[in-house]
Amino acid sequence: MTLSTxxxxxxxxxxxxxxxxxxxxxxxIDALWQPRVVAEMNDYQFKLARIDGDFIWHQHDxxxxxxxxxxxxxxxxxxxxxxxxxxxxxxxVPRGTPHRPSAQGEVWxxxxxxxxVANTGDAGGERTAPNDIWV
Amino acid sequence: MTLSTxxxxxxxxxxxxxxxxxxxxxxxIDALWQPRVVAEMNDYQFKLARIDGDFIWHQHDxxxxxxxxxxxxxxxxxxxxxxxxxxxxxxxVPRGTPHRPSAQGEVWxxxxxxxxVANTGDAGGERTAPNDIWV
Numbered sequence: 001m002t003l004s005t006x007x008x009x010x011x012x013x014x015x016x017x018x019x020x021x022x023x024x025x026x027x028x029i030d031a032l033w034q035p036r037v038v039a040e041m042n043d044y045q046f047k048l049a050r051i052d053g054d055f056i057w058h059q060h061d062x063x064x065x066x067x068x069x070x071x072x073x074x075x076x077x078x079x080x081x082x083x084x085x086x087x088x089x090x091x092x093v094p095r096g097t098p099h100r101p102s103a104q105g106e107v108w109x110x111x112x113x114x115x116x117v118a119n120t121g122d123a124g125g126e127r128t129a130p131n132d133i134w135v
Numbered sequence: 136m137t138l139s140t141x142x143x144x145x146x147x148x149x150x151x152x153x154x155x156x157x158x159x160x161x162x163x164i165d166a167l168w169q170p171r172v173v174a175e176m177n178d179y180q181f182k183l184a185r186i187d188g189d190f191i192w193h194q195h196d197x198x199x200x201x202x203x204x205x206x207x208x209x210x211x212x213x214x215x216x217x218x219x220x221x222x223x224x225x226x227x228v229p230r231g232t233p234h235r236p237s238a239q240g241e242v243w244x245x246x247x248x249x250x251x252v253a254n255t256g257d258a259g260g261e262r263t264a265p266n267d268i269w270v
Contacts, residue, residue, distance in 0.1 A: 016216050019224040039227050041199040041247060044179065046225065064176040070223075081151050088205075089154040090181065092174050112176060112247065 022070060026050060026108045028135050033127060035111060035119055036135035047111040048135065049119075051103045058121035059098045065113045066092045072107035076100070157205060161185060161243045163270050168262065170246060170254055171270035182246040183270065184254075186238040193256035194233045200248045201227045207242035211235070 025038050025048055033055070035047040048070075057077075067076065068090040076083045076091060077100040083091050093099045101109075120128045160173050160183055168190070170182040183205075192212075202211065204220040211218045211226060212235040218226050228234045236244075255263045 017213065017218050017226070019218050019220040019226050022223050022225060039201065039225060041201045041227050042230075042249070044247075046201070066174065066176045066181070078152065083152050083154050085154045088157050090157060090174060091152070091154050092176050095177075112179075114177075 022048065022110070025135050026070065032106075033119070034129050034133070035131075036133055038135060040115070043115050044112060045115050047113070049109045049111065050106060051101065051109055052106045053103060055101045056120060056123055056125065056127055057098055057100045058123035059096055060093075060113075060117060060121045061096050063114050063117060064092050064095050065111065065117065066090060067101070068110040068112070070108040070110060073104040074107045074109060075102045075104060077102060157183065157245070160270050161205065167241075168254070169264050169268070170266075171268055173270060175250070178250050179247060180250050182248070184244045184246065185241060186236065186244055187241045188238060190236045191255060191258055191260065191262055192233055192235045193258035194231055195228075195248075195252060195256045196231050198249050198252060199227050199230050200246065200252065201225060202236070203245040203247070205243040205245060208239040209242045209244060210237045210239060212237060 020038050029036050029048060029050050032050050032052055035049040037045050037047050039046040067074065067085065069085040069087055071087050074085045076085065076093065079098055085091055116131060118128055118131065155173050164171055164183060164185050167185050167187055170184040172180050172182050174181040202209065202220065203225040204222055206222050209220045211220065211228065214233055220226055251266060253263055253266065
């Protein structure tokens with residue numbers, strides 16, 4: 001064995017960086033309401049989720065949360081109003097704002113938010129998904 | 136005039152929040168290489184840019200920078216390699232990494248990065264675009 005074949009040495013070839021194909025990543029997600037990380041930027045994460053139907057009302061007290069719809073029709077219920085997003089639309093829910101995502105049929109959703117944010121925010125409960133699972 | 140008709144009072148009706156239609160926002164941008172802000176999330180901004188051709192080599196020493204391609208074919212040159220992004224692909228350029236975006240024909244690009252990041256990074260010069268212009 002030469003030095004260059006020992007894993008973890010400086011001579012280990014690095015994988016060439018590649019683009020992240022979002023549609024392909026969505027196709028690898030096998031469960032609804034389970035956000036999966038596809039990229040990190042500083043202390044923020046880009047997460048993808050396949051969702052269908054109503055989520056629960058919750059809020060995030062310390063951060064805004066960005067939603068970008070890649071496929072389908074998402075309604076985000078807010079106090080006294082609702083926002084409708086179709087593929088190619090985005091919306092930022094301000095911190096401290098109660099909201100309830102409701103997918104009108106299956107939706108492919110990208111979320112951008114700081115690392116560690118729970119999908120159920122202050123509400124917690126059985127629909128809380130684990131964090132930091134990459135796809 | 137009643138109190139409720141005076142602009143800026145507590146009685147001024149607020150506009151209902153609405154989704155941001157990214158394709159529509161791109162259609163409003165009338166110049167190449169001029170990033171426009173469409174949303175803020177905490178101290179980060181989502182910017183859209185229409186670009187075509189080669190940019191300049193530069194780097195951002197204090198932040199990663201996320202690229203999401205909405206239309207077209209973007210090559211990001213990096214030291215010793217290049218990443219190719221098509222519509223629906225994303226890539227995060229790590230902080231301190233020299234890079235040169237090169238649009239192979241017109242590209243519609245979303246950038247996500249902290250507020251205040253200059254498009255030319257450390258390089259500066261005549262291709263530096265003003266910040267904080269919304270569309």
